[in-house]
Amino acid sequence: MNAPVVSSRMNVPGAGNASSGNALELRGITKMFGALAAISDVTLSVKPGERRAVLGSNGAGKTTLFNCITGDFLPTAGLVRFFGEDVTVFPPHERIRRGLRRTYQISSLFTGLSVMDNIYLACCGVSRNRFSLVRPRPDDALLQAAEILVEAVHLTADKDRLVGELAYGQQRQLEVALALSGAPRFVLFDEPAAGLSPTERADLVTILTSLPAHIGFIIIEHDMDVALRVADSVTMMHNGRIFKEGRSDEIESDPEVQELYLGGGHAHH
Amino acid sequence: MSVADQAPRFASPVDHRMWSERIPAPWWILGLILLLLPIVANNFWLFQIMGWTFILGMIGLSLMFLAGYGGMVSLLQMSIAGLAGYMVAILGPSGAANVSLGLSWWIVLPAAFLIAALFATICGALAVRTDGIYTIMITLAIAAAFFYFTRQNYSIFNGYSGFNLVLPPKLFGVNWRDPLPFYYLTLACAALCYGAVVYLARSPFGLALQGVRDNPRRMAALGFNVTAHRVAAYALASVFASTGGILLVWQNAQIAPGTIGISSAIDVLVVAVVGGMRRPLGPFIGAFIYVLLQVFSTDILGFFGFSADRFKLIIGIGFLAIVLFSPDGVLGLWDRWRARMAARKAATTGGGA
Numbered sequence: 001m002n003a004p005v006v007s008s009r010m011n012v013p014g015a016g017n018a019s020s021g022n023a024l025e026l027r028g029i030t031k032m033f034g035a036l037a038a039i040s041d042v043t044l045s046v047k048p049g050e051r052r053a054v055l056g057s058n059g060a061g062k063t064t065l066f067n068c069i070t071g072d073f074l075p076t077a078g079l080v081r082f083f084g085e086d087v088t089v090f091p092p093h094e095r096i097r098r099g100l101r102r103t104y105q106i107s108s109l110f111t112g113l114s115v116m117d118n119i120y121l122a123c124c125g126v127s128r129n130r131f132s133l134v135r136p137r138p139d140d141a142l143l144q145a146a147e148i149l150v151e152a153v154h155l156t157a158d159k160d161r162l163v164g165e166l167a168y169g170q171q172r173q174l175e176v177a178l179a180l181s182g183a184p185r186f187v188l189f190d191e192p193a194a195g196l197s198p199t200e201r202a203d204l205v206t207i208l209t210s211l212p213a214h215i216g217f218i219i220i221e222h223d224m225d226v227a228l229r230v231a232d233s234v235t236m237m238h239n240g241r242i243f244k245e246g247r248s249d250e251i252e253s254d255p256e257v258q259e260l261y262l263g264g265g266h267a268h269h
Numbered sequence: 270m271s272v273a274d275q276a277p278r279f280a281s282p283v284d285h286r287m288w289s290e291r292i293p294a295p296w297w298i299l300g301l302i303l304l305l306l307p308i309v310a311n312n313f314w315l316f317q318i319m320g321w322t323f324i325l326g327m328i329g330l331s332l333m334f335l336a337g338y339g340g341m342v343s344l345l346q347m348s349i350a351g352l353a354g355y356m357v358a359i360l361g362p363s364g365a366a367n368v369s370l371g372l373s374w375w376i377v378l379p380a381a382f383l384i385a386a387l388f389a390t391i392c393g394a395l396a397v398r399t400d401g402i403y404t405i406m407i408t409l410a411i412a413a414a415f416f417y418f419t420r421q422n423y424s425i426f427n428g429y430s431g432f433n434l435v436l437p438p439k440l441f442g443v444n445w446r447d448p449l450p451f452y453y454l455t456l457a458c459a460a461l462c463y464g465a466v467v468y469l470a471r472s473p474f475g476l477a478l479q480g481v482r483d484n485p486r487r488m489a490a491l492g493f494n495v496t497a498h499r500v501a502a503y504a505l506a507s508v509f510a511s512t513g514g515i516l517l518v519w520q521n522a523q524i525a526p527g528t529i530g531i532s533s534a535i536d537v538l539v540v541a542v543v544g545g546m547r548r549p550l551g552p553f554i555g556a557f558i559y560v561l562l563q564v565f566s567t568d569i570l571g572f573f574g575f576s577a578d579r580f581k582l583i584i585g586i587g588f589l590a591i592v593l594f595s596p597d598g599v600l601g602l603w604d605r606w607r608a609r610m611a612a613r614k615a616a617t618t619g620g621g622a
């Protein structure tokens with residue numbers, strides 16, 4: 001299981017800027033949908049290799065925040081820096097090519113293609129091969145990278161099956177695999193554990209904790225257990241704003257947080 | 270139902286079998302029949318029916334590539350084919366000696382492909398910003414504009430009369446417009462284009478094109494430039510259209526605005542839809558049906574006492590029937606028939622056991 005999940009073979013453009021501080025830096029990000037402020041004035045920074053959990057109730061704006069970071073939406077106001085580079089108005093693919101990755105809350109896969117094809121596509125997307133008109137040979141480097149990823153998310157037995165035929169949990173695993181292609185430097189996981197069985201959850205936690213140390217991530221997670229096990233720090237969101245940030249252990253014991261978020265589940269009763 | 274729903278599906282990207290083992294038996298038989306057809310078929314069949322089928326099939330194939338794999342229904346493919354054909358007439362020798370430049374074929378042919386590809390790229394860049402019905406509208410508008418332009422422009426396109434006496438070069442001492450050589454020429458080109466599309470569908474570019482069709486947002490989140498991919502597909506598809514267009518000019522020995530009119534643009538769509546847009550074979554089947562109807566409808570209609578103009582009516586009714594009953598075209602009907610046979614066979618063997 002501890003096979004190297006992610007290769008560092010590929011050159012990442014903009015990698016030279018990595019020395020200057022943060023992997024991800026958000027300044028005053030606001031996103032309006034008509035009159036609704038889905039997120040307002042969010043300022044956040046995450047260091048390279050740092051693992052951050054984002055918690056918050058439904059509609060708090062967590063997914064919208066991800067969409068602003070990846071460029072799926074342009075923020076109404078604010079600035080996004082990725083490893084020191086201002087990427088606020090970059091199209092999504094430019095950010096991905098710089099080492100940003102994401103998963104989707106609702107699986108967004110190619111259901112008509114096989115598992116292997118899905119992962120192979122993800123590997124092509126971040127390589128120069130994406131326009132290649134030549135079919136891969138069996139020893140193709142990207143195919144081998146795809147094989148490693150298939151194994152890393154435990155889908156080897158199903159690698160030739162159509163994705164549409166997979167069980168829900170397997171689709172979630174594939175969703176994670178797609179975000180680990182190439183040489184990721186920072187990954188956004190949007191509720192990867194939602195709907196998984198306890199075994200699958202444990203599996204996911206192993207995959208996340210055994211990622212190479214230089215890969216930082218933000219994970220949106222409702223399950224406090226999963227979140228606190230994989231993350232060093234926590235950001236709490238409510239109504240589109242950040243209302244608390246801190247180390248995982250601080251947040252866990254914070255009475256206000258327990259009141260608001262954990263409710264009775266953890267400490268009380 | 271959108272084209273995307275009938276997308277071609279494939280197994281793993283790497284197939285370890287020898288290429289000869291990968292081709293199923295029916296294909297070998299079809300290939301053999303096509304190769305040996307000149308033994309039984311007369312010149313009319315070879316030149317008019319089969320030659321035209323292959324040509325129309327290649328132009329339809331370029332649409333199938335864009336629509337089936339890329340989800341982009343373009344009505345431009347006849348214009349692109351026509352532009353390549355026009356370039357052969359303009360740059361090479363023709364009966365309109367005052368306009369044609371008379372350059373030799375080894376300049377003319379690459380130039381024709383390049384100019385058509387450039388045109389396809391520019392039009393593609395305009396069209397890919399739109400979706401669905403708007404793609405159809407914008408490509409139709411460009412096709413119409415190009416048609417009227419060729420009709421009114423005399424300095425380059427020689428206006429209404431176009432070009433006559435556009436003949437293929439006598440390479441290897443063969444007159445390629447003779448029925449037998451022309452049959453094999455078009456057959457070889459069609460087979461190459463067909464093979465290229467089948468091959469490309471499994472290349473990283475082809476896979477990504479299908480990904481862009483099914484889920485552009487996810488493709489962008491995997492690092493693909495969705496717009497660039499779509500434009501590149503237009504450029505690539507132009508190669509198949511241009512091959513058909515150049516052969517078409519040689520077959521007719523002439524080209525005029527009528528060749529690239531709106532009705533021809535729509536005929537290409539009809540051909541691809543009737544045959545089936547799911548697979549590269551579809552347009553060739555569609556073209557064969559179209560050509561048979563076009564050529565023989567005069568006799569059939571005449572037999573029943575109708576005018577030959579009603580040919581379009583038959584095509585139209587056939588088109589409607591196909592769209593209504595089999596969105597995958599004739600090949601879709603074939604698939605369903607085979608599935609039903611397989612099910613019946615399974616039922617009888619299951620019942621016997």
Ligand SMILES: Nc1ncnc2c1ncn2[C@@H]1O[C@H](COP(=O)(O)OP(=O)(O)OP(=O)(O)O)[C@@H](O)[C@H]1O
Nearest residue numbers: 033037038056057058059060061062063064065105
């Ligand atoms: N594309 C959109 N158009 C309009 N409103 C949107 C859009 N996306 C999100 N919203 C709204 O923005 C707010 C924040 O939504 P968001 O999806 O970011 O919440 P979330 O924190 O991810 O919630 P959940 O836990 O349910 O996933 C919600 O009120 C939602 O209705």
Ligand SMILES: [Mg+2]
Nearest residue numbers: 062063064105
């Ligand atoms: Mg969400």
